[in-house]
Amino acid sequence: MRPPRSRPSGTLANHGSTALRSVVGGLLVLAVAAPFGTPGAAAVPRAAGDRTPEEFTVRDSRITEASGLVASQRHEGVYWTHNDSPPCADGDSCPAQPDVYAVDAETGKTVATVTLSGVTPRDAEAISLGPDGNLYLGDIGDNTGGGWSEVWLYRFPEPTKLGEVTVTPTRYTVRYADGPRDAESLMVHPRTGRAYLASKEKNDQGGVYAGPRELSASGVNTFRRIADTEMWATDGAFSPDGTRLVLRSYFGAEMYRWTGASDGDSGSPSEEPSGGEEKGDGGRPKPIDTVPVPMQRQGESVTFTPDGRALMFGTEGVSEVVKPTELEDDVLPERAAKQKRAEERRGGGSDGDEDSALPRAAATFVLAMIVWMGLRRLFRRRE
Secondary structure, three states: OOOOOOOOOHHHHHHHHHHHHHHHHHHHHHHHHHHHOOOOOOOOOOOHHHOOOOOEEOOOOOOOOEEEEEEOOOOOOEEEEEEOOOEOOOOOEOOOOOEEEEEEOOOOOEEEEEEEOOOOOOOOOEEEEOOOOEEEEEEOOOOOOOOOOOEEEEEEEOOOOOOEEEEOOEEEEEEEOOOOOOEEEEEEOOOOOOEEEEEOOOOOOEEEEEOOOOOOOOOEEEEEEEEEEOOOOOEEEEOOOOOEEEEEOOOOEEEEEEEOOOOOOOOOOOOOOOOOOOOOOOOEEEEEEEOOOOOOOOEEEEEEOOOOOEEEEEEOOOOOEEEEEEOOHHHOOHHHHHHHHHHHHOOOOHHHHHHHHHHHHHHHHHHHHHHHHHHHHHHHHHO
16 A cells, blocks of 8 residues: 655745745736836947947147047047147247147047148148048138138048158148138038138128139149138038038037039039039038037037037137037938938837837736746646
8 A cells, every 4th residue: 555645845835836926926027127128228239329429638738729620530439630820929820730630539648640741831720531531631721811812731641550650741722712811611522522611701701612623733723602601610521421511610500401413412403603613513501500519618620420420529728628419300411310210210219119118018928927827737736
């Protein structure tokens, strides 16, 4: 005769019941928490370009009169800048130091210095980067109010390796079709490579000037007025896709849509430029809206971030702080806007998380109930 089967002790039974409650309780917690996600984690990784860049402080004591700024194409997180012409003892402007600096936005430290050989900039005011991989330094300032008959642009390749280097730039002589004037904004279009200047004139008399289709190092390059601006411009920049132009002043900024089939993505036909230039060869700026500018000591520079989603604003002075402004709606360049919409459709935005929250919660709850019923049957058989 078989001995009677012993029933599980109270301790074991209680342990099984406790385990059952723990498992089911944990699954129910997951079901409740599913709509809200896990703290500190994102359901879908966000693209690096979807974050506004942080401000940074320039740590190099040699950079005291920073007057231009442009994001590097070759080196991630690096911005090129240069000094304006410092005042001499007699109050006039002294020649600028022919150096261009690469600053790491993460540390604020200078990671490269390019010395220009064979030139002595008179009033370097702006820097831009062309689609050919060359940097363009604009020796275009004229504090005499139109006393200099010509100004210059210097072109040299962006270094492939960061460090100390000396280069001999190509020099271009520039004159304005309607007479000499002061300017602090140089913009090289990222698709066509055509150079543009924006004059700095009081009483809202400024303008945008287009250079020839190709610059000549052997002759004079005449820049012609293609648009009027109501901006006392201290710097300007094209967006990486060429569909937006920004001009800044000391306390404000204006965003323009760049129209013209050859210079932008809009496909709009360009009108014939004044001065007899080729029809359809260039674009035109059309005002969109103002852009907020951070408070700075003397706002002198602006550039787009490489993804086109934000602007970086610089100022003169020792230990200058470069500050970002995120772009939204119509002022956002077309390529950046398209990328942003695609990310939102893929569920990278907050709307996508909210839409999928309830289905995730329901699925987790059903799973919890199935596990609970299975465990109940298991423990009943053991009893």
